[in-house]
Amino acid sequence: xxxxxxxxxxxxxxxxxxxxxxxxxxxxxxxxxxxxxxxxxxxxxxxxxxxxxxxxxxxxxxxxxxxxxxxxxxxxxxxxxxxxxxxxxxxxxxxxxxxxxxxxxxxx
Numbered sequence: 001x002x003x004x005x006x007x008x009x010x011x012x013x014x015x016x017x018x019x020x021x022x023x024x025x026x027x028x029x030x031x032x033x034x035x036x037x038x039x040x041x042x043x044x045x046x047x048x049x050x051x052x053x054x055x056x057x058x059x060x061x062x063x064x065x066x067x068x069x070x071x072x073x074x075x076x077x078x079x080x081x082x083x084x085x086x087x088x089x090x091x092x093x094x095x096x097x098x099x100x101x102x103x104x105x106x107x108x
Contacts, residue, residue, distance in 0.1 A: 024059040028063060029084070031049070032046070032066075032070055036070065050077050050078050054078055060078075060081060062081070062082045062084075065083065066085045070082075
């Protein structure tokens with residue numbers, strides 16, 4: 001399996017962080033869903049990802065944030081960017097343009 005395919009399927013080695021011009025990591029929604037009070041190992045891995053990202057001065061985003069409990073945990077431990085149904089359900093491109101226009105009008 002080539003390394004690009006490995007990255008897409010989550011089989012990548014941490015050594016790939018040196019191979020690519022990476023400066024941003026994502027916490028997979030599987031970790032977010034299972035990290036709080038459900039699986040100590042998943043929580044430890046999530047905290048390690050956050051710590052590694054801070055040490056490398058990378059940007060970090062968590063996907064699959066669905067509850068305030070997820071959001072609070074991530075913020076408390078240093079992950080300040082997130083995406084998920086807590087913020088918005090999936091929207092079409094046209095709906096995104098409409099939402100951006102509304103937000104722009106609100107700011108002005």
